[in-house]
Amino acid sequence: MTDLSVDLGFLRLKNPVLAASGTFGYGLEFEPFLELERLGGFVVKGLYYGPREGNPPPRLVETPSGLINAIGLQGIGVAAFAEKILPRLRSLKTAVIVNVCGASEEEYVRVVEFLDGCEGIAAYELNISCPNVQKDGACPAFSPEATAAIVREVKRAGRRPVITKLSPNVTSVVEIALAAQEAGTDAVALVNTFLAMAIDVETRRPKLGNVLGGLSGPAIRPIAVRMVWQVASRLKVPVIGVGGIRTGTDALEFLIAGARAVQVGTANLVDPDACLRVLAGLEDYCRRHGIGRLEEIVGTVKT
Amino acid sequence: MLKNPEAKIVGREAWGDYVLLRFEAPTISALARPGQFLMVRVADGPYPLLRRPLGIHLRKDKALGVFFKIAGEGTALLARKRPGETLDVLGPLGNGFSVDPCLAGKAVFAVGGGRGIAPLYFLAWELRALGAAVKILYGGRTKDDVPLAARFRDEAFDQVLTTDDGSAGREGFVTAALEEEAGKAAPAMIFACGPDPMLEAVGRIAAARDIPAELSLESRMGCGFGACWGCVQRVRVDGKPAWVKICEDGPVFPAEAVVWDKDAR
Numbered sequence: 001m002t003d004l005s006v007d008l009g010f011l012r013l014k015n016p017v018l019a020a021s022g023t024f025g026y027g028l029e030f031e032p033f034l035e036l037e038r039l040g041g042f043v044v045k046g047l048y049y050g051p052r053e054g055n056p057p058p059r060l061v062e063t064p065s066g067l068i069n070a071i072g073l074q075g076i077g078v079a080a081f082a083e084k085i086l087p088r089l090r091s092l093k094t095a096v097i098v099n100v101c102g103a104s105e106e107e108y109v110r111v112v113e114f115l116d117g118c119e120g121i122a123a124y125e126l127n128i129s130c131p132n133v134q135k136d137g138a139c140p141a142f143s144p145e146a147t148a149a150i151v152r153e154v155k156r157a158g159r160r161p162v163i164t165k166l167s168p169n170v171t172s173v174v175e176i177a178l179a180a181q182e183a184g185t186d187a188v189a190l191v192n193t194f195l196a197m198a199i200d201v202e203t204r205r206p207k208l209g210n211v212l213g214g215l216s217g218p219a220i221r222p223i224a225v226r227m228v229w230q231v232a233s234r235l236k237v238p239v240i241g242v243g244g245i246r247t248g249t250d251a252l253e254f255l256i257a258g259a260r261a262v263q264v265g266t267a268n269l270v271d272p273d274a275c276l277r278v279l280a281g282l283e284d285y286c287r288r289h290g291i292g293r294l295e296e297i298v299g300t301v302k303t
Numbered sequence: 304m305l306k307n308p309e310a311k312i313v314g315r316e317a318w319g320d321y322v323l324l325r326f327e328a329p330t331i332s333a334l335a336r337p338g339q340f341l342m343v344r345v346a347d348g349p350y351p352l353l354r355r356p357l358g359i360h361l362r363k364d365k366a367l368g369v370f371f372k373i374a375g376e377g378t379a380l381l382a383r384k385r386p387g388e389t390l391d392v393l394g395p396l397g398n399g400f401s402v403d404p405c406l407a408g409k410a411v412f413a414v415g416g417g418r419g420i421a422p423l424y425f426l427a428w429e430l431r432a433l434g435a436a437v438k439i440l441y442g443g444r445t446k447d448d449v450p451l452a453a454r455f456r457d458e459a460f461d462q463v464l465t466t467d468d469g470s471a472g473r474e475g476f477v478t479a480a481l482e483e484e485a486g487k488a489a490p491a492m493i494f495a496c497g498p499d500p501m502l503e504a505v506g507r508i509a510a511a512r513d514i515p516a517e518l519s520l521e522s523r524m525g526c527g528f529g530a531c532w533g534c535v536q537r538v539r540v541d542g543k544p545a546w547v548k549i550c551e552d553g554p555v556f557p558a559e560a561v562v563w564d565k566d567a568r
């Protein structure tokens with residue numbers, strides 16, 4: 001038996017496979033397709049303090065091996081989440097991570113203070129990198145100062161470990177990651193989606209209601225692997241790799257590049273049991289390579 | 304809601320750009336109701352990436368069928384599938400039409416525009432089984448867009464056929480035929496599936512005559528099972544317009560709940 005568990009320092013995962021925020025609903029949507037407890041954990045859809053309307057449709061457009069989305073973080077807000085969803089997740093023996101959103105520093109803090117009053121959450125993932133809510137795709141993760149300020153405030157206000165989710169739409173993701181680490185984040189997750197656009201040439205209109213959206217899926221994987229490698233080589237806190245993972249091989253690329261865990265996003269929409277396929281691929285790899293403890297391969301890329 | 308990655312294709316028919324595939328998916332078939340849909344994989348690898356939503360067109364014994372128009376790359380790939388190959392399908396998804404036993408002995412209309420006819424074939428057979436008197440109102444742009452007209456006729460469905468150019472059936476929109484037929488004898492219920500302008504008109508005609516109507520909407524879908532919030536349309540919830548998931552709360556909605564007016568959104 002291979003030991004697939006990984007240690008994030010603040011949290012031990014039974015395996016490194018997490019489902020990514022926004023692609024896994026609130027978790028319950030996937031119960032017909034897989035046992036949630038088989039996952040290392042899952043990150044629920046981004047939550048603002050109150051409910052949110054989201055963007056006008058079309059919200060999705062498919063591009064070669066990718067998906068551009070502009071959902072705009074439609075969601076139910078923390079109170080409804082705590083009342084209707086969390087009680088059903090609490091008994092699961094897997095890590096439930098909440099993706100925290102905010103229109104301001106204060107809102108991040110309010111969300112975390114509210115959720116601190118609830119049991120059954122393993123960690124917070126700070127979504128400071130959604131390209132679909134501000135003008136021109138801007139977000140706090142564009143700036144080391146704004147990133148550090150939110151991380152610092154949330155760490156001060158909250159009692160749980162914090163994962164900071166970074167944007168790839170920056171000149172130096174390493175600089176932002178270092179700022180998050182300096183401010184006290186317990187881990188970083190990267191990447192969120194790439195700011196993108198698609199145009200209907202017949203009508204000359206943007207294909208998305210929001211004009212711009214975020215690109216995800218296999219198309220972005222090589223860039224995400226590159227960024228994870230760059231960040232993992234410089235950071236002390238653990239890195240969680242996200243971007244285009246569909247198979248065990250895809251996940252291994254991130255682990256070998258230096259990620260201690262991975263998140264599977266868009267692939268869940270295509271195959272609701274995609275995380276299990278990734279897990280099976282990891283197990284198979286360990287068997288073929290005689291690896292007893294998967295964690296040993298983290299960051300072992302031979303450069 | 305189930306995943307069948309290897310539903311065996313047992314039949315294929317094609318009429319120009321329209322294709323019907325039959326496949327064996329016993330467990331999904333047992334659960335399927337008219338108006339529900341499937342998410343179908345069109346290729347094995349990562350391109351095209353997403354599944355395509357297709358209405359359940361028929362159920363016969365353990366086999367299900369989808370009927371689709373080639374609209375782009377994904378449906379073109381699907382059209383190449385042949386009997387003996389397999390299909391990766393997820394379903395049945397969505398809520399479906401109200402096949403209410405109280406419709407027994409009553410007249411009902413099923414209004415389909417173009418590929419929107421797909422789910423109405425399954426619906427028509429279920430309504431017939433219930434003892435309802437089904438009238439099919441089937442419209443398309445030209446005679447090439449109403450490939451199922453002969454089948455409805457051969458299977459003894461009362462049918463009003465229309466084409467925009469008059470190349471088959473009456474000339475004009477199917478909604479003009481609806482207005483006329485509903486004027487002659489109002490049905491107990493109208494079911495409709497087709498392009499948005501058609502559905503909007505059906506809703507208006509039904510409302511003007513106080514006939515209950517159900518409309519099956521379309522939207523781009525990411526997942527088909529409620530996880531991504533990508534498929535929303537404007538629908539009234541407790542009287543208030545909201546972005547509602549087509550895949551989970553639809554695709555079928557009471558006509559009066561759908562908000563068409565962009566300003567009232």
Ligand SMILES: Cc1cc2nc3c(=O)[nH]c(=O)nc-3n(C[C@H](O)[C@H](O)[C@H](O)COP(=O)(O)OP(=O)(O)OC[C@H]3O[C@@H](n4cnc5c(N)ncnc54)[C@H](O)[C@@H]3O)c2cc1C
Nearest residue numbers: 355356357358371372374375376377378418421521522523
């Ligand atoms: C619930 C539901 C049931 C459907 N049932 C049927 C059916 O039974 N038969 C049938 O022929 N079609 C049906 N459709 C439409 C069908 O899903 C699209 O035609 C198909 O996804 C297009 O894929 P493509 O790769 O061939 O085209 P693409 O290249 O993806 O797109 C071609 C064109 O179709 C439009 N389009 C893409 N995806 C959708 C979509 N999901 N809905 C509407 N338009 C879209 C695009 O805007 C573009 O103009 C249904 C759609 C929904 C939402």
Ligand SMILES: Cc1cc2nc3c(=O)[nH]c(=O)nc-3n(C[C@H](O)[C@H](O)[C@H](O)COP(=O)(O)O)c2cc1C
Nearest residue numbers: 020021022046127191192216217243244245265266
């Ligand atoms: C439909 C959709 C919704 C998303 N919503 C969120 C979200 O609420 N919060 C967040 O941090 N990331 C969100 N993301 C980004 C994903 O979590 C992930 O970072 C990104 O899609 C890259 O991974 P992938 O290529 O495996 O999908 C969303 C992505 C998609 C496709």
Ligand code: FES
Nearest residue numbers: 526527531532550
């Ligand atoms: S298609 Fe994903 S929520 Fe409806």
